[in-house]
Amino acid sequence: MSVMSGTDQLHVVTTDDITPGRARLGKALVWGAAALLALVALAQAAQSMGWLDFGFDTWRPTLYAYCLWATALCWAQVITRGEQGKRTLFVLPAALFVVSLTVFPLLFGLIIAFSSWNLSSLDGRQFNGVDNLVQMWGDPFYWNALGNMVIYVLAIIVEYAIAFGLALILAGQIRARKFWRVAFLLPLMLSPVAVSWMVGKSMLEPRFGPLARLARSLGIENPSFFESPWMAKLTIMVLDAWTFIPFMMIMLLAGLQAIPKELQEASRVDGATGWKSFWEITFPLMLPVSVTAILIRIIFKLKLADIVITVTSGGPGGATDTVTSFIFREYRERSNVGYGTMLAMVYLVLIVIAMTFLMKFANRLTRPRT
Amino acid sequence: MTDTPVQIFRDSEADRGFRMKWWASRTAIYGVLVLWAVICLFPIYWTATTSFKMAPNVMQGQMVPFPQAWTPEGDWAKALFYAPKWKGWESIGMSPQTLQQESTVRAEFLKRFMNSTIVALVSSTLAVVLGAMAAYGLSRFRYEWAWMKNDDILFFFLSQLILPPVVLALPFLVLYKELALLDTRIGLILLYTLSVLPIVIWIMKDQFETIPTELEEAALVDGLSIWGAFLTIIVPIALPGMVAAFILSLVLTWNEYFFAALLTSTHANTLPVMVASQTGSQGINWWSMAALSFAAILPLIVIGIVLERFIIKGMAAGAVK
Numbered sequence: 217m218s219v220m221s222g223t224d225q226l227h228v229v230t231t232d233d234i235t236p237g238r239a240r241l242g243k244a245l246v247w248g249a250a251a252l253l254a255l256v257a258l259a260q261a262a263q264s265m266g267w268l269d270f271g272f273d274t275w276r277p278t279l280y281a282y283c284l285w286a287t288a289l290c291w292a293q294v295i296t297r298g299e300q301g302k303r304t305l306f307v308l309p310a311a312l313f314v315v316s317l318t319v320f321p322l323l324f325g326l327i328i329a330f331s332s333w334n335l336s337s338l339d340g341r342q343f344n345g346v347d348n349l350v351q352m353w354g355d356p357f358y359w360n361a362l363g364n365m366v367i368y369v370l371a372i373i374v375e376y377a378i379a380f381g382l383a384l385i386l387a388g389q390i391r392a393r394k395f396w397r398v399a400f401l402l403p404l405m406l407s408p409v410a411v412s413w414m415v416g417k418s419m420l421e422p423r424f425g426p427l428a429r430l431a432r433s434l435g436i437e438n439p440s441f442f443e444s445p446w447m448a449k450l451t452i453m454v455l456d457a458w459t460f461i462p463f464m465m466i467m468l469l470a471g472l473q474a475i476p477k478e479l480q481e482a483s484r485v486d487g488a489t490g491w492k493s494f495w496e497i498t499f500p501l502m503l504p505v506s507v508t509a510i511l512i513r514i515i516f517k518l519k520l521a522d523i524v525i526t527v528t529s530g531g532p533g534g535a536t537d538t539v540t541s542f543i544f545r546e547y548r549e550r551s552n553v554g555y556g557t558m559l560a561m562v563y564l565v566l567i568v569i570a571m572t573f574l575m576k577f578a579n580r581l582t583r584p585r586t
Numbered sequence: 587m588t589d590t591p592v593q594i595f596r597d598s599e600a601d602r603g604f605r606m607k608w609w610a611s612r613t614a615i616y617g618v619l620v621l622w623a624v625i626c627l628f629p630i631y632w633t634a635t636t637s638f639k640m641a642p643n644v645m646q647g648q649m650v651p652f653p654q655a656w657t658p659e660g661d662w663a664k665a666l667f668y669a670p671k672w673k674g675w676e677s678i679g680m681s682p683q684t685l686q687q688e689s690t691v692r693a694e695f696l697k698r699f700m701n702s703t704i705v706a707l708v709s710s711t712l713a714v715v716l717g718a719m720a721a722y723g724l725s726r727f728r729y730e731w732a733w734m735k736n737d738d739i740l741f742f743f744l745s746q747l748i749l750p751p752v753v754l755a756l757p758f759l760v761l762y763k764e765l766a767l768l769d770t771r772i773g774l775i776l777l778y779t780l781s782v783l784p785i786v787i788w789i790m791k792d793q794f795e796t797i798p799t800e801l802e803e804a805a806l807v808d809g810l811s812i813w814g815a816f817l818t819i820i821v822p823i824a825l826p827g828m829v830a831a832f833i834l835s836l837v838l839t840w841n842e843y844f845f846a847a848l849l850t851s852t853h854a855n856t857l858p859v860m861v862a863s864q865t866g867s868q869g870i871n872w873w874s875m876a877a878l879s880f881a882a883i884l885p886l887i888v889i890g891i892v893l894e895r896f897i898i899k900g901m902a903a904g905a906v907k
Contacts, residue, residue: 275766302812305813306719307724309716309720313779313783314780318754322754328756335759335763382622390615396623399626399627400623405886407840407883409858409861410882414876418633418875418876424644466902467902469898470901522858539750539752540844547755560756563750564753
């Protein structure tokens with residue numbers, strides 16, 4: 217790791233004089249901690265293999281040794297590199313944190329994905345090659361869940377339209393703006409699990425729920441929101457939209473308020489009104505913000521699970537399943553960690569591919585046309 | 587001559603048409619606002635009022651709590667009003683009577699509540715501290731770590747957003763089992779910090795870029811170290827942004843369900859897990875579910891109302907460049 221200076225935003229002139237002894241001390245600190253970590257990990261491995269007994273019941277000592285090593289690494293930056301080290305210290309802790317919490321588990325997950333591992337049985341992990349992939353290929357429920365995700369993501373277009381409309385109204389000349397903003401924001405603050413009960417289980421309850429009553433008074437004989445597959449899907453979409461429309465709305469509102477007033481006035485002077493001014497001025501100017509909002513929304517949508525798990529648990533017949541809720545049930549019912557992880561890994565790969573495409577497309581869309 | 591006064595000035599036909607249109611658009615706009623406000627607020631109202639209901643109120647669908655003594659006569663009043671009861675709050679030990687007594691359900695609820703509070707507060711704090719430092723470093727200095735430059739490092743942090751929780755969930759389950767971190771608050775805190783860190787970095791980077799570097803340069807000339815300048819000059823200026831990031835993290839971590847459901851069982855359960863575990867079993871006992879749900883969402887409703895501008899600021903930060 218080396219830090220280049222000179223092109224920094226912030227120019228700092230410092231005279232560091234780092235004696236060779238100090239540099240050695242820093243190196244010794246890092247390597248000493250690393251050696252300790254290796255030693256503890258080795259001892260732990262020996263213990264779990266059953267060769268020796270150090271009284272280490274869990275891998276906790278290794279974790280502590282790792283934390284010690286990470287601290288030593290950060291500290292040594294300052295000792296060996298002085299001012300440059302202090303700068304590294306800004307980013308290093310976060311980077312170490314993220315790397316140790318994602319990269320290691322992901323690598324570990326890859327190992328799990330290619331094995332059969334039932335947590336409730338005593339057999340432990342067994343490597344089974346591509347068996348999980350083969351099983352996944354023939355699993356109609358997984359493909360169904362993936363298909364549902366596509367439909368759920370497409371629903372974002374409607375959410376976007378509603379959010380844009382609301383943002384336009386909020387950005388306009390209205391009274392009690394703060395009240396409306398707070399009221400519209402509130403659904404975002406609520407826990408999806410509580411929402412699933414409040415709306416999904418009680419308000420949509422077919423006998424006593426207020427929405428069912430409303431539907432009956434509008435002449436629908438037996439209102440049921442979760443019986444037919446499409447109706448159930450639609451209900452889940454509405455529930456999810458309800459919590460997340462405020463999110464898009466706020467982002468779009470911020471975008472609208474950043475548009476210089478002169479532009480709209482100029483367009484008005486030029487005779488553009490209503491629709492025309494919206495399509496030719498506001499909408500193109502809002503494109504970058506819209507793309508950001510939609511991309512973030514897609515990312516959140518791809519994680520959709522808690523509402524599905526708590527309201528329908530995937531039913532009827534998997535019609536509302538998302539990938540996450542499907543894997544969650546797969547694990548809960550069969551506690552097969554290996555298969556579930558494989559499904560998740562495939563999902564991750566698909567997401568990365570899809571998001572890369574989308575971001576390329578978004579870049580092209582928002583690039584100013586000449 | 588007639589007695590009727592002659593109106594000398596009058597709106598022309600065109601102006602009157604304009605005014606009609608203005609009124610129509612006003613009505614439409616406020617109509618939409620009211621409709622959407624009802625859509626947003628009714629579920630909250632419904633939950634709050636249902637927690638004071640009894641079985642007959644639920645079945646007859648009365649909507650408005652109203653003291654018995656003042657309820658007017660007539661069928662319409664019977665269909666609309668009901669006398670509020672504390673039954674729902676009794677079931678989590680929070681009604682006026684049960685507050686005086688020992689109550690196991692209340693202890694249970696408070697335990698979950700404390701778990702949620704501690705996990706949300708600690709992980710948000712951790713995320714803001716780590717994230718603010720990283721964002722500051724990335725906005726001020728140029729790094730080159732192996733093949734990664736500033737933009738790559740930033741992308742590495744932000745790309746964590748894409749990572750769906752389900753990918754990490756099962757490896758973490760196994761890892762935590764080995765590390766004896768299953769069903770502990772620390773385990774949840776680590777994961778939650780990880781999940782909100784990209785958002786914090788995004789907001790904070792935006793914040794720091796708006797602060798001119800001359801400020802620190804002056805401080806450095808005056809003899810402060812770079813960390814001293816960061817802590818005493820920059821952090822106070824960027825505080826509103828940090829609060830925004832903190833609140834947003836708080837909302838996300840307080841509401842998180844998936845990891846909590848997988849990784850906790852008896853000790854470190856958070857409120858969403860408790861709410862979810864009751865939904866199936868309660869049947870028509872809506873009042874107790876409503877009380878529980880309402881207690882779970884109340885802190886965030888308060889935060890939402892009081893600190894609304896910070897939340898909006900936080901979410902707007904990434905949107906507008």
